[in-house]
Amino acid sequence: MQKTVLISVEINELKSFIKDAVASSMKEEQISLIQSSTDPKLLSREEVMELFGITAPTIREWSKKGILPKPIRRGRRVYFLKDEIYKVLKDRKNAS
Numbered sequence: 001m002q003k004t005v006l007i008s009v010e011i012n013e014l015k016s017f018i019k020d021a022v023a024s025s026m027k028e029e030q031i032s033l034i035q036s037s038t039d040p041k042l043l044s045r046e047e048v049m050e051l052f053g054i055t056a057p058t059i060r061e062w063s064k065k066g067i068l069p070k071p072i073r074r075g076r077r078v079y080f081l082k083d084e085i086y087k088v089l090k091d092r093k094n095a096s
Helices: 011-036 045-052 056-065 082-095
Strands: 042-044 072-074 077-081
Antiparallel strands (some): 042 077, 072 077
16 A cells, blocks of 8 residues: 655755656666667668768758668667668669
8 A cells, every 4th residue: 555645845846856857767768769779770870971972961862862761760860771771882883
């Protein structure tokens, strides 16, 4: 059986507690996103730029034109499926 305990808290103290709890939760989520972003099936935008020798604006342009597959977004980060990128590389190599 749970007990209910009532305590008196100043509004500023409550705000601080909520702010700290939200910040802690957000940090845990960010750590989770970073850990999941190391998925070996994904390539970062930087890795794709390096593979093709292109810039970030070119990645956006090629994605809009359908040259590159649509990116996957995790928060503010952008990733591409490794298999799809290697298929584009192979197709471009065969076309030249």
